[in-house]
Amino acid sequence: MPRPLVVIPTFNERENLAAIIGRVRAATPGVDVLVVDDASPDGTGELADRLAATDASVRVLHRAGKEGLGAAYLEAFDWALARGYDPIVQMDADGSHRPEELPVLLDAFVRATDGGRPVDLVIGSRWVAGGRIENWPKHREWLSRGGSAYVRRVLRLPTRDTTAGYRAFRADALRRMPLADVHTRGYGFQVDMLWHAHEAGLGVAEVPVTFVEREHGRSKMSLGIVLEAMANVTAWGLRARFGRRTK
Ligand SMILES: Nc1nc2c(ncn2[C@@H]2O[C@H](COP(=O)(O)OP(=O)(O)OP(=O)(O)O)[C@@H](O)[C@H]2O)c(=O)[nH]1
Numbered sequence: 001m002p003r004p005l006v007v008i009p010t011f012n013e014r015e016n017l018a019a020i021i022g023r024v025r026a027a028t029p030g031v032d033v034l035v036v037d038d039a040s041p042d043g044t045g046e047l048a049d050r051l052a053a054t055d056a057s058v059r060v061l062h063r064a065g066k067e068g069l070g071a072a073y074l075e076a077f078d079w080a081l082a083r084g085y086d087p088i089v090q091m092d093a094d095g096s097h098r099p100e101e102l103p104v105l106l107d108a109f110v111r112a113t114d115g116g117r118p119v120d121l122v123i124g125s126r127w128v129a130g131g132r133i134e135n136w137p138k139h140r141e142w143l144s145r146g147g148s149a150y151v152r153r154v155l156r157l158p159t160r161d162t163t164a165g166y167r168a169f170r171a172d173a174l175r176r177m178p179l180a181d182v183h184t185r186g187y188g189f190q191v192d193m194l195w196h197a198h199e200a201g202l203g204v205a206e207v208p209v210t211f212v213e214r215e216h217g218r219s220k221m222s223l224g225i226v227l228e229a230m231a232n233v234t235a236w237g238l239r240a241r242f243g244r245r246t247k
């Protein structure tokens, strides 16, 4: 049986890393963890190495510098596929994605369908019935809801939470997707992947999760990241409607 892998990208998450890995290991003992660190100045990479030294299920990928969430995940996907992991899970280090809910995501591969199709991608969703947000200011919630609605409309996607970062992919689905065409480096990477998954005809299921605002450390979200995502979505939407169909 292939093992599942949880990929945790990190940039300056020293205060969060040990706790999140501990929670993953406790909630899903049969799952390996890959930390992908972009040379965090706060020493997250060294901490990850120390944690890996005492737990064979924890591995670390060190990258040369901060290149964004998307670049980190793409390298991790290559790493995971080369080693036969399945499924491959995305999880933030800051505790926003609760490891205790991972069994629900993994279960959806078995229990859920997408209009009769098997599920290739499970999304831990804030905006389906039962989904919740903890400790978010109202403006943050409306920004996220509004962003997700814009993406749904412009790209004509049925997914409710289009920017969610808590996801599980079937290894085979990642192989079928043209990952070389995924260029978004920032947080818009999540939308980019969803768009490509949709274009590749993958089965997608959303399961409700409780998203918890980070307690420690700082958000890496920036205006540049939001603008990159908005510009991309608008361009893809226009191209899908009026232009030559590209991947
Ligand atoms: N390897 C790597 N990880 C990153 C990079 N940028 C962000 N991350 C990680 O990606 C995850 C999500 O980043 P966050 O800063 O929490 O972004 P966010 O969840 O959109 O923002 P908040 O909701 O405000 O926390 C965290 O685990 C970060 O450490 C990056 O450039 N490289």
Ligand SMILES: [Mg+2]
Binding pocket: 092, 094, 096, 214, 219
């Ligand atoms: Mg976060």
